[in-house]
Amino acid sequence: MKWLIRRVLKRGKGAIQYEEEIHFGEILTIGRAANQAIFLPDMRAALEHARVVSVGRGKYRVESLIYAGVRINDHIEQSATVGAGATIEIGSTRITIVDPPKDYEAAVEVGPIDKDELKARAEASKLPTTLAETGLNKRRLSWAFFAVFALLGLLLPMLAHFEPATGEILKGSKTFGQGIWEAGEIGAPHHFFSQDCTLCHGTPFQVVQDDKCIECHKATKAHADQAKFPMYELADARCAWCHRDHNGPDGLVRQDQVLCADCHRNLTQRTNGSSQLADVGDFQMQHPQFMVNLPDWNEQGQYSPRRVSMDNSPLVENSGLKFPHTKHLVADGLNTPDGRRVLECDSCHVPDAGGAIMKPVDFETMCQDCHRLDFDRQFPDRQVPHGRVPEVLYMLDEFYSKRALEGGYDDVTAPVTVRTRRRPGQALSRQEQDEALAWSRQKARQVTESMFLGRACTVCHTVTVDAEADNGPWLIAPVRVAGVWFEKASFTHAKHVTMECADCHAAGPTPQNPTGGSTSSADVLIPDISNCRSCHAGEHPQGNFLSSTCIACHGFHQFDQPLRKVSHHESAAPDREDREPAATGQGD
Amino acid sequence: MHQTILNHGGYRYFWAAVVLCLGALAAYIWHDPVGVPNGGSWLGYTLGTIGALLILWLLWFGIRKRRYKSNTGSVAGWLSGHVYLGTSLILITLLHCGFQFGWNIHTYAFVLMLVVIFSGFFGVYAYLRYPTLMTQNRQNNTRTSMLQEIAEIDQACLQLADTVDKNIHDAVLQSIQRTKLGGGVWSQLTAKDASDDALSKLKQAVAGDEQASSGSETMVMMVDYLASTTSKKNENLRRLIDLLARKRTLATRVARDVQLQALMEIWLYVHVPLSLGLLAALTAHIISVFFYW
Numbered sequence: 001m002k003w004l005i006r007r008v009l010k011r012g013k014g015a016i017q018y019e020e021e022i023h024f025g026e027i028l029t030i031g032r033a034a035n036q037a038i039f040l041p042d043m044r045a046a047l048e049h050a051r052v053v054s055v056g057r058g059k060y061r062v063e064s065l066i067y068a069g070v071r072i073n074d075h076i077e078q079s080a081t082v083g084a085g086a087t088i089e090i091g092s093t094r095i096t097i098v099d100p101p102k103d104y105e106a107a108v109e110v111g112p113i114d115k116d117e118l119k120a121r122a123e124a125s126k127l128p129t130t131l132a133e134t135g136l137n138k139r140r141l142s143w144a145f146f147a148v149f150a151l152l153g154l155l156l157p158m159l160a161h162f163e164p165a166t167g168e169i170l171k172g173s174k175t176f177g178q179g180i181w182e183a184g185e186i187g188a189p190h191h192f193f194s195q196d197c198t199l200c201h202g203t204p205f206q207v208v209q210d211d212k213c214i215e216c217h218k219a220t221k222a223h224a225d226q227a228k229f230p231m232y233e234l235a236d237a238r239c240a241w242c243h244r245d246h247n248g249p250d251g252l253v254r255q256d257q258v259l260c261a262d263c264h265r266n267l268t269q270r271t272n273g274s275s276q277l278a279d280v281g282d283f284q285m286q287h288p289q290f291m292v293n294l295p296d297w298n299e300q301g302q303y304s305p306r307r308v309s310m311d312n313s314p315l316v317e318n319s320g321l322k323f324p325h326t327k328h329l330v331a332d333g334l335n336t337p338d339g340r341r342v343l344e345c346d347s348c349h350v351p352d353a354g355g356a357i358m359k360p361v362d363f364e365t366m367c368q369d370c371h372r373l374d375f376d377r378q379f380p381d382r383q384v385p386h387g388r389v390p391e392v393l394y395m396l397d398e399f400y401s402k403r404a405l406e407g408g409y410d411d412v413t414a415p416v417t418v419r420t421r422r423r424p425g426q427a428l429s430r431q432e433q434d435e436a437l438a439w440s441r442q443k444a445r446q447v448t449e450s451m452f453l454g455r456a457c458t459v460c461h462t463v464t465v466d467a468e469a470d471n472g473p474w475l476i477a478p479v480r481v482a483g484v485w486f487e488k489a490s491f492t493h494a495k496h497v498t499m500e501c502a503d504c505h506a507a508g509p510t511p512q513n514p515t516g517g518s519t520s521s522a523d524v525l526i527p528d529i530s531n532c533r534s535c536h537a538g539e540h541p542q543g544n545f546l547s548s549t550c551i552a553c554h555g556f557h558q559f560d561q562p563l564r565k566v567s568h569h570e571s572a573a574p575d576r577e578d579r580e581p582a583a584t585g586q587g588d
Numbered sequence: 589m590h591q592t593i594l595n596h597g598g599y600r601y602f603w604a605a606v607v608l609c610l611g612a613l614a615a616y617i618w619h620d621p622v623g624v625p626n627g628g629s630w631l632g633y634t635l636g637t638i639g640a641l642l643i644l645w646l647l648w649f650g651i652r653k654r655r656y657k658s659n660t661g662s663v664a665g666w667l668s669g670h671v672y673l674g675t676s677l678i679l680i681t682l683l684h685c686g687f688q689f690g691w692n693i694h695t696y697a698f699v700l701m702l703v704v705i706f707s708g709f710f711g712v713y714a715y716l717r718y719p720t721l722m723t724q725n726r727q728n729n730t731r732t733s734m735l736q737e738i739a740e741i742d743q744a745c746l747q748l749a750d751t752v753d754k755n756i757h758d759a760v761l762q763s764i765q766r767t768k769l770g771g772g773v774w775s776q777l778t779a780k781d782a783s784d785d786a787l788s789k790l791k792q793a794v795a796g797d798e799q800a801s802s803g804s805e806t807m808v809m810m811v812d813y814l815a816s817t818t819s820k821k822n823e824n825l826r827r828l829i830d831l832l833a834r835k836r837t838l839a840t841r842v843a844r845d846v847q848l849q850a851l852m853e854i855w856l857y858v859h860v861p862l863s864l865g866l867l868a869a870l871t872a873h874i875i876s877v878f879f880y881w
Contacts, residue, residue, distance in 0.1 A: 043746040046761065047754045066758035068765055076765065129731075129770035129846045131853045136773060138860045145865030149700075153693040153872025161879075180693045181876040184626070201880040208881065247623050247688075254622060 001026050001054060004104040005038060008111030028052040028108065030090065031065075038110055044091035052097070054106050058083055060097055092118055157181050161197070161204070171195050187245050187252035200245075213239040214563065222561040229271065233263065242556075253551070257282065257539035260550040282538030283548055290529050293487050295319050295480040303480055307487065310528040317524045320477040322460050325525075326517040329508025336370050345501040345508075355494025357483070363387070373456055375447050378410060384451065389474050392451070396444040403443075404436035415439055448474070485526045489553040504531055592716060596668035605672040609679045612638075616683045625686030627694075627877070635684035636874075639677060643701070643870055646674050647863060671712055674705055693876060697869035700862055707858040714852050722848045731845050734838050735769070741835040742767075748828045756825070763832070769842050777854060779847035 003023040011017055023037045030038045033047035040049070050070045053061045063079040064070040071089040072080045080086075088095040092113050100107040128134045152175065160167035160177040170177025178197045186194040193199050200208050214220070226234055242254045263270060265281035278288040289311045295318055298304040308315070328334070333342040348366050349358045363371075363386050373383040375396065382399070384392040403409045405428075408421035417432045418439050428436065450456075452463050452474045462477035469475055502510050504527040508517040518525055536552075537545030557563065594602075612635055621629035627636055649670045653663050681698055689695045726734075742764045749760040770776060 043743070043750065044761065046758050066754075066761065068758055068761035127768055127770035127775075128772070129776070129842075131773060131776065131850050131857065133770075134773050134776070136857055138857055141857065141861035142864035145861045146868045149693075149696065149865045149868035149872060153696070153869050154875060157872075157876065158879075174691050178880075180696075181880060182690065182692050183628075183694055183877065184688055184690060197880060204879045206881060242622065244623055244626075244628060247626055251623050256620075256622070258620070259622075 001105050002103070003028055003037070004100060004107035006098075006107065006109045008109055010112060022104075026053060028106070030088070030095065038095060038108070040090055040093050042091035042093060045093075049090055050088065052088070052106075052108070055081065058099070060086070060106070062086070062088055089113065152176070152180060182246065184246035184251075185248050187243075187247070188249035189252065190245060191249075207238070208240050210239045213243075217563070220563045221557045222559045222563050223556055224559050225561060228274065231263075255549050255551050257549040259556075260554070264550075280550070282540075283550070284533060284537035284541060284545065287529065287538075290486060291488070292485050292524065292526055293482045294524070295482055297478060297480075301478075303478075305482060310524070310526075315524045316522045317482070319481050319521055320462065320479040321481075321521050322462070323521040324519045325507040325523075326509065326519050329517060331509070334370070337372075338369070345505075349501075351493050354492075356490075356492040358493070360483075367460075371456075371459060373451075375451055375456075384456075389471070389476065393444075393448060393474075396447055396451075397441070400440040400443045400447070401437070404440035405433075407436075414443075488558075490555065491553065591664070593664060593668045593671055593712065594716070596665055601665075601669040601672040604669070605676040608638075608673070608676050612680055612683050621686075624688075625683075626688055627685050629686075632684055632686065635680055639680045639684050640870060640874065642673055642677055642680065643866065646670055646677075647867060650860065650863075671708065674708055677701060678705060693869055693872050697866060697873045700866040700869050704859055704863045704866055707855045707862070710855045711859060714855060718848045718852050722845060725841055725844050725848065727841070729841075731842060734842050734845075738767070738769075738835055738838050738842070741831050741838070745828060745831050745835070748824050748831065752824050752828065756828070760828070760832075767835075767839060769839060770846050773850070773854070776846050776850040779843040 001024065003025070005021050005023055005028075007019040007021070009017045009019060025037070028038065029036045029048060029051050030040065030045075031047050031049040032040055032042065032045045036048065046066045046068070048065045050062060050064050053063070055061050059081055060083070061079065061081050062070065062072050062077070064077065069076040069078050071077075072082065073086055074089075082097060084097050084099045086097045088097075094111055094113045096109045096111075098107045098109055156170065156176050157178045157180060160170045167177065170179075172195050173179050174182075179195075181197075182194075200212050202209060202212060223234055242259065243252050245252060261281045264277070265279055265286060267275050267277055267279055280287050289309050291307050292310050292315075293305040293307055294316075296304055296306045328343050329345075331342070333340040348361050351357070352359045361367075368383075368386065373386060374380050375384060376382060376399075384395055404418045406422070407418060409418050411419065415435050417428065417435050422428075452458070453465070457463050457474075457476065461479070464475045464477075465473050466475055467473040496504075501507070505525045506516065506518065507525050509515060510517075533545075535546050536548040537543070539547055539549045541547050615631055615635075616625070619625070619629065619631045621631065626632055649666055652658060652660070652666055678701075681701060685694070685698065689698070729737075745760045746757065746764075749757040771780070
């Protein structure tokens with residue numbers, strides 16, 4: 001095989017000179033040894049560094065003879081099959097395989113690599129030795145982070161605010177859009193519209209306006225009569241002063257004591273005596289005795305409860321009912337038509353569905369088993385209706401008229417006509433009829449009197465007889481228990497189910513006091529403040545008590561007036577410094 | 589006593605930070621906000637304002653340190669304040685938000701701030717520790733002089749190897765090709781041993797430390813050769829090995845130098861970009877709070 005080896009020699013001033021030589025052989029050897037076809041006087045070349053073999057069709061196989069390899073087409077290789085144009089580099093020499101000229105089967109060009117190129121290559125192959133050289137760039141990274149957080153934190157939320165269409169798309173996302181601005185979990189009652197920020201936050205950079213609250217909370221009442229108490233705290237107070245949302249599900253309603261105590265601890269002085277409420281600062285340390293609603297009736301006979309302090313003595317409940325608890329709460333039971341029966345509190349006092357109060361005691365289902373309203377020994381199953389006096393009278397009249405007309409009534413005091421049993425269709429004479437009617441009227445009157453004044457009604461009720469009265473002559477004293485004893489406080493039995501009834505209500509005898517209990521329905525069995533204080537104390541209890549702030553029992557928005565009836569613009573509200581209330585009026 | 593950024597000015601900024609933290613803590617304990625402690629109480633706004641101003645002042649350090657003509661204190665003093673007051677930010681912001689966190693821009697800003705501060709802690713450690721280590725490692729050389737010496741050793745090795753055997757020459761050539769100093773971020777930080785594994789094994793084998801031929805072919809070949817060749821070549825081979833050992837020491841030292849320098853700098857690639865991210869998040873935090881007041 002005939003190889004052309006063309007040496008490219010660079011002379012000064014860019015001149016190039018070629019030297020050609022011919023090599024015969026299958027293999028073109030390259031190395032620093034003298035016997036190599038291409039001799040390279042370079043320490044970076046091995047004695048026998050590489051060889052090139054033609055594999056036909058213009059292809060050549062280049063093989064390295066040392067582990068270090070040889071640079072073929074800019075890559076260090078152990079071997080490669082290449083065509084014309086391929087370069088083999090060893091040290092600073094470049095061997096290029098070229099198309100063989102005529103008369104040759106293969107050809108290579110051997111020449112030095114340009115010095116600038118060598119230098120550039122050395123620079124390029126040098127690895128970075130500082131972080132800056134690795135392409136890390138603080139400035140670019142800074143801009144990137146700045147841009148990401150400006151986009152997420154400002155641009156997208158604002159876009160969502162000002163562009164409702166975008167807002168609709170981003171709605172609900174916690175990361176993209178207004179969701180990222182949510183400073184804390186919204187209060188539980190507001191959760192269902194928590195994604196509609198603008199429902200509350202109307203105008204940018206403006207605090208939430210009360211109008212937005214009142215759009216939904218229309219029925220919310222004022223705290224006090226704002227016309228009579230034009231105080232800064234009431235007239236100018238924004239809803240959000242107290243109701244601060246985005247503080248968790250339970251954060252909307254203030255529970256702290258200072259909310260109330262701030263004003264109420266010295267309310268008398270603050271209002272120059274206009275308020276008739278007692279000063280209250282703390283349930284344990286500064287709270288008046290409870291005021292209880294006792295049944296009463298005004299001159300017109302309308303129910304009009306009296307609100308009296310439980311310190312009043314004697315404390316008498318005028319319910320119009322005679323009921324000794326001790327006679328009913330007998331440990332070994334009572335004789336009843338159905339045998340021996342032990343009554344418990346819940347035999348009569350059953351909580352209503354809400355658990356707050358008790359259902360009214362019902363005569364028909366709770367009392368009538370024993371306190372039967374029967375009226376005639378011959379007809380023990382017949383009873384008069386309870387609570388409806390005219391019906392009782394009418395029923396007794398009718399009952400005995402029928403007995404008289406039918407006859408066969410077994411009573412020695414009755415006339416013969418009434419006692420005689422008659423055959424069906426047997427007619428009475430006119431005289432007999434008059435006699436029977438007279439008897440029935442007298443009998444009915446007698447039984448009525450016995451019922452009302454003797455064995456039935458007066459057991460529980462006070463009955464007076466007044467023939468002149470509009471609805472007389474039998475007058476039953478009105479019956480009314482308070483129902484709501486504490487008008488200004490909320491109490492629920494449901495939260496106290498772990499207690500025994502007797503813990504608060506001294507109705508019957510107890511193991512500690514077997515002879516105790518209430519013998520009269522005039523006794524008020526509602527506990528006073530000392531009873532509550534055995535468990536509850538103010539916000540910061542002295543001792544092991546339950547911390548109970550004002551809001552545990554009292555509401556704030558409870559004055560019977562819409563919240564914004566008197567706005568601070570309309571009222572004669574004094575400014576912040578001047579908190580003098582109006583001289584008259586009383587607050588609740 | 590040696591002045592460092594920590595004891596600058598008699599711990600002036602340390603005490604300033606302590607006073608700031610104790611003041612904030614006392615106010616937080618004393619304060620009885622409406623509802624739970626939160627950023628919307630007057631104390632929340634106050635601490636938030638202090639925190640935001642501190643962050644702006646800390647960011648200003650990046651500008652101040654480049655103002656060589658500035659005479660508002662020394663950069664060392666500024667850095668000392670930067671470190672201590674920056675640290676106090678952790679408490680100030682925790683009290684500002686009343687320990688309320690969520691998936692929102694407000695907490696993002698807080699987390700960014702924490703990452704910036706803790707990367708800064710690494711920076712303080714690096715600045716106090718690594719310059720000494722770098723000086724010890726360089727042993728009165730510069731990196732350029734060490735690199736130059738490596739290049740010279742490479743040349744000398746090739747010359748020596750040529751006098752010994754062509755296979756040895758081949759091995760040395762290979763070693764030169766394999767010697768890589770520096771590299772990507774990870775390579776720089778981990779200081780991957782830049783020298784040829786074969787050389788270390790060869791050195792061990794010659795010293796009799798390792799008889800087992802578990803290493804590369806190069807090593808086995810060179811040790812075999814050492815046992816069988818003539819004294820002149822033997823001598824050259826020993827010199828070659830000494831040179832290669834010296835090269836390895838130098839290469840390791842350069843790699844360590846690159847590593848220490850990278851460690852001194854890498855935290856800044858977190859600290860600075862995230863502090864700019866924090867600036868954006870803080871701006872968004874403040875604007876959003878008042879946008880939806």
